Amino acid sequence: MNITAPNTVSLQSQPVRVGFIPLIDCAPFVVAHEKGFFCAQGVQVELSKEASWASIRDKVAFNLLDGAHMLASLPIAASLGIGTVKTSMESSFTVSHNGNAVTVSNALYQNLVKFSNDVQDIRSGAALKRFIASKKPTDPTLRFAIVYPYSSHNYQLRDWLAQAGIDPDKDVQIIVITPAQMMSYLKQNEIDGYCVGEPWNSLAVEQGVGHILVTGYDIWGSTPEKVFGVNSLWAAQNPDVYLAMIRALNRACEWVDDKQNQSELLSLLSQPDYLNCPAEQLIYGFNTLKPKGQFDWPLEAYQRFSGADINRPLPNYALWILAQMSRWQQLAKIPSLNQVVEQVYRQELYYQALGLVCPEGGSWKITKQQEKAFLAAVASGNVRLHPDGVLKGICF
Incomplete structure (x- = not known):
């Protein structure tokens, strides 16, 4: 299914084909299209809903x-040829x-209560560790779902489990399910839990x-979730169009975060061409209102779409x-880390598109001699993101 923007004087002869997954955070792409922000930049866009x-x-x-609307890790994995050409x-x-969180079934939650001394035991994974240790060898292995093997959901879930002393590859089973299927799998007891973005x-x-x-914020602090990712060859062949699209998306992100636009935003996203669901189900992705449960989202964990600290690529991430x-043994061969980061996260183009001065320096960089030690320290948990998130750096 393609959705074509209104006719406009375009920078390019062919429309830009942009894919999206029907999730809350595809909102800036939908808004840039529906509100004419792409057209205002002289760009014609075709949005393509993908499964x-x-x-x-x-x-x-x-x-x-x-x-496309991409997981922040997807262009890195693709550029390295991990799991694909x-x-x-x-x-x-x-x-x-x-916007991410770890959610479990009612049955698993009741078992966690039995193996906990307080709520912190449940949130930290300590109760889950005790429950797994109590299981008989003949008992079924707990199954958790993620959206993609090379995603923050996978890495956050694994990190949370590992911090509790649970081996993600031996003590549980992790499978891939599309976000829209996760609740039905949970209802049918096909899985025991999942890590996914809102509103699921x-x-x-x-x-x-x-x-x-x-929440993902409790595990890693504030971190990038989705990006506008492109084929590098297309970007090299269409530099002006690429910069124009960045400007349009920047405007759309500001519009999305403006609470005065929320009613219209939910109406746009609920349409069949996009998320195809009642607007009231989408409010959890854009509002401090959350359903009353055993757990309250910290304010810092809410999804954010705009601001220089949000929209600029973060090389250290x-x-x-x-x-x-x-x-997690997804790299067959360790590349030059700095080189990969600079090739994939093009921070200088963000500043160029918005007419801003790109800051000098690369304080995030590590030397070739430091790479092995850095990777080993991350694997052992001795290096972590700052509790407030990647903007505060990586803590040794």
């Missing part, structure tokens, strides 16, 4: 799409931060089928993602 992150990855790789992709604009955590609580244990890929 999975693998579809997004493959269509951008094989030039069926020029770019190696294709250079890049991002110069971050669409959103935060809040909806599970609202509908009485699950309990939120911890790309470095962190590479370390996670290494930690």
Whole structure:
């Protein structure tokens, strides 16, 4: 399905083909299209609704799409050829931060209560560790779902489990399910929990089928979640169009975060061409209102879409993602970390698009001699993101 923007004087002869997954954080792409922000920049865009992150990855790789709403880690994995054909992709604009959480079934939650001394035991994973230790060898292994193997959801879930002394590869089973299927799998007891973005955590609580244990913010602080990722060859061939799209998305992100626009935003996203669900189900992704459960979201964990600290690419986060890929044996060969980061997270293009001065320096960089020690320290948990998030740096 393609959705074509109104006719306009374009910078390019062919429309830009942009894919998206029907999730809360595709909002800036929908808004930039529907509110005419792409057109105002002289760009004609065709939005294409896709079913999975693998579809997004493959269509951008094989030039069926020029770019897409992507997981922040996806262009890194694609550029390294992890799990797919190696294709250079890049991002110069971050669409959103935060929004993830770990949610478990009612049955698992009741078992966690039995093995906890207080609520912190449940949130930290200590109760889960005790419950797993109590299981008989013949008992079924707990199954957790994520949206994509190379995603923050996978890495945050694994990190949370590991901090509790649970081996994500031996003590539990982690499978891939599309976000829209997760609640039905939880209801049918096909899985025991999942790590996913909103609104699927809040909806599970609202509908009485699950309990939120911890947010992605509790695990990693504030971190990028989705980006505008493109095929690097397309970016090189269409530099003016690429910069224009960054400006349009920047404007759209500001519009999304303006609470005065929330009613119209929910109405746009609820349409069949986009998320195809009642507007009231979407409010949890854009509001401090959450369903009443056993757990309250910290204010800092809410999804954010605008501001220089949100929208500019963060090289140190790309470095962190590479370390996670290494930690969980997804990298067959360790590349030059700095080189990969600079090729994929094009921070200078963000500043160029918005007419800003790009700051000098690369304080995030590590030397070739430091790489091995850095990756080993991340794997052992001796190096972590600052509790407030990647903007505060990586703590040794």
